[in-house]
Amino acid sequence: MQLSTKHLLGIKELSPSDISLILSTAQQFKEVLQRPIKKVPSLRDVTIVNLFYENSTRTRISFELAEKRLSADTINFAASGSSVSKGETLLDTVNNILSMKVDMVVMRHSASGAPHFLAKHLPNTAIINAGDGINEHPTQALLDAFSIMEKTGTLEGKKVVLIGDIMHSRVALSNIYLLKKMGAEVMLAGPPTLIPRHIEEAFEVKVEYNLRKALQWCDVANVLRIQLERQNQVLFSSLREYNLSYGVKTKMLDELGKDIIIMHPGPINRGVEIDSDVADNKQSIILQQVENGVAVRMAVLYLLAGKKSD
Numbered sequence: 347m348q349l350s351t352k353h354l355l356g357i358k359e360l361s362p363s364d365i366s367l368i369l370s371t372a373q374q375f376k377e378v379l380q381r382p383i384k385k386v387p388s389l390r391d392v393t394i395v396n397l398f399y400e401n402s403t404r405t406r407i408s409f410e411l412a413e414k415r416l417s418a419d420t421i422n423f424a425a426s427g428s429s430v431s432k433g434e435t436l437l438d439t440v441n442n443i444l445s446m447k448v449d450m451v452v453m454r455h456s457a458s459g460a461p462h463f464l465a466k467h468l469p470n471t472a473i474i475n476a477g478d479g480i481n482e483h484p485t486q487a488l489l490d491a492f493s494i495m496e497k498t499g500t501l502e503g504k505k506v507v508l509i510g511d512i513m514h515s516r517v518a519l520s521n522i523y524l525l526k527k528m529g530a531e532v533m534l535a536g537p538p539t540l541i542p543r544h545i546e547e548a549f550e551v552k553v554e555y556n557l558r559k560a561l562q563w564c565d566v567a568n569v570l571r572i573q574l575e576r577q578n579q580v581l582f583s584s585l586r587e588y589n590l591s592y593g594v595k596t597k598m599l600d601e602l603g604k605d606i607i608i609m610h611p612g613p614i615n616r617g618v619e620i621d622s623d624v625a626d627n628k629q630s631i632i633l634q635q636v637e638n639g640v641a642v643r644m645a646v647l648y649l650l651a652g653k654k655s656d
């Protein structure tokens with residue numbers, strides 16, 4: 347089985363069978379990662395550059411670890427400290443790196459569409475989107491899906507609510523695409539100022555402005571970070587007010603009379619969108635999401651490396 351695409355630019359471009367293939371391959375790599383020797387030689391002849399124009403902890407470390415577990419050669423590039431500060435363009439930077447015989451590019455960028463731009467100009471190099479602006483974060487959605495399936499066995503028919511800053515969240519958009527393609531029911535919950543207008547019709551999702559009702563409805567709650575760095579206007583009165591109305595709290599969860607799975611892509615604003623005791627309780631799979639990120643990214647790299655050599 348092969349992916350239908352040479353790049354991973356977004357979940358939007360993947361078919362349900364692409365998604366299933368990535369998730370089943372990730373399952374095999376998760377088993378490899380439980381062994382005493384966690385390394386396989388699959389990408390021994392492949393060189394990968396991790397090009398991070400925007401800050402990251404989880405995604406950057408997880409891609410690098412995935413590459414090392416697959417025996418690839420890796421180069422890490424951070425825009426700060428590079429010739430980007432001297433005015434070098436994205437395309438010039440990447441062309442210079444590729445001239446050193448690099449096979450794959452993993453890129454995070456604050457501009458939506460930056461990886462699509464690269465893929466257009468460099469069709470023979472596999473480009474993997476590690477988060478572009480407010481557009482997509484496909485490997486996050488894949489690891490979220492993998493983590494839900496690990497708990498529930500399937501995505502089909504599962505009720506998943508994405509809570510909070512939908513407007514500025516690339517994690518939300520990738521999750522919406524993926525969950526809808528795989529047969530889950532999706533609800534978006536949060537203040538009206540953080541949920542784009544008409545999203546209900548555009549994506550066939552539910553919208554709920556009352557957190558308690560949203561939690562009552564769902565099997566899984568994926569709580570999103572308030573992205574203050576991407577907000578250029580005041581969209582709610584204060585972080586304290588936000589926490590009072592939309593922060594996920596133990597008391598409310600206890601009153602539901604059922605256990606729901608709590609997720610968060612990180613980094614967490616503790617005491618804003620989620621209280622610490624919820625983030626750290628037994629319903630939370632936040633650290634399992636991070637763990638699964640390595641296996642999922644191994645799967646993506648492995649499958650795209652195979653596609654490249656067609």
Ligand code: CP
Pocket residue numbers: 401402403404405406477483486611612613
């Ligand atoms: N979830 C996520 O993308 O985290 P980082 O920004 O730390 O990579």
